[in-house]
Every structure is written in C-alpha cells, then in structure tokens.
Amino acid sequence: MKVVTMACIASFVVLCQGVAQSPTHPTTSRHPPASVCGHWVVTKVVPTSGISTSPRKDFLGLEAEYLPSEMRFGNKVVVRNPLYRVERQSVAEFFKQSYDRLSELGIKGDSVLIIDVLDENGKDVIRPGAVLHVRNSHQIITLWEGVYYLLERKGAPCAEKSSASR
Numbered sequence: 001m002k003v004v005t006m007a008c009i010a011s012f013v014v015l016c017q018g019v020a021q022s023p024t025h026p027t028t029s030r031h032p033p034a035s036v037c038g039h040w041v042v043t044k045v046v047p048t049s050g051i052s053t054s055p056r057k058d059f060l061g062l063e064a065e066y067l068p069s070e071m072r073f074g075n076k077v078v079v080r081n082p083l084y085r086v087e088r089q090s091v092a093e094f095f096k097q098s099y100d101r102l103s104e105l106g107i108k109g110d111s112v113l114i115i116d117v118l119d120e121n122g123k124d125v126i127r128p129g130a131v132l133h134v135r136n137s138h139q140i141i142t143l144w145e146g147v148y149y150l151l152e153r154k155g156a157p158c159a160e161k162s163s164a165s166r
Helices: 002-020 091-098 158-164
Strands: 027-029 038-046 065-066 070-073 077-080 083-090 109-119 133-138 139-144 147-153
Touching: 038 139, 083 091, 091 109, 133 147
Parallel strands: none
Antiparallel strands: 027 083, 038 065, 038 147, 065 070, 070 077, 083 109, 109 133, 133 139, 139 147
C-alpha cells in the first residue's frame, strides 16, 4: 500500500510539473526549439486581410539562421548568444493580439507556437526575423511592419545535424 501511495504521489508531481511547463506559459532557453533551429530562406509574402504596408521585396531570398550561438536574418540582423522565448497561443489569443487569423497564415489547428528572439540579456529584439510563428516543421512565418513572410527550411534541423555527425 505504501509503495502504491508513493507511486501515486510521484505521478501527481510529474503531472503537475508538466502542467507548469506547458507551452502556453512562456519558456526561455539558449537553444532554439527544433521547430526553428537551423537555416531558412524567405520565399514569399503571406497575404492577409490585415496587411497595412507594402511588402519588402528585398526580403525575398534572404537567408536566416536560428542557432544557439547566433540569430541572423540576411545580413541585416545578427544577435550573438540569443535567448529564445517560446509560447503557445490559442486562435483567440492570436487574433486578439494581431487581428489576423491563423487560417490566413496557413496554420491549422487551434493554436500556434510563437518564438521570440531575445538578446543575450533577455531583452526583446525589434528587428526583422525576431518573431516567428511555426506553421509546420518545414515552414515558419515572421512578421515585420504588418506583413507576414514565409520562410522555408534549408537543410536539416539542428538536432538532426548534430546526431548525424556523431
């Protein structure tokens, strides 16, 4: 009976820790999540009803990197030793903050994973490519000046690269 009671308590603690670390609560790490870690290229503008400015055509074709050691968006932004803040937002939360619908971004489901790049001191980086919305494992979306840009993965994610090199 004592063993069963201890197992129940241990299970409860593990479940509670899982809830406390739920992606709906922001978490911050030096390592970007696998869903964005690696190399990307900006392939197109994602049209939405909320576009308020002209798209930056010079963004198309730019390469981006999201790595533990640096974040780069073309040659326009370099953040050394960035922090990555990860949060999951529901459809309603996303709309409330952006006035855009996830479905317009091609994001299916009832939530979206959002990654904010922070500087090494944990301060927001207000630059192109610093806010990411995960569409799927091969596509992410960034927002700059009211326009969404689609980035497509170029090569393998970081975790796959490191395990292949062992």
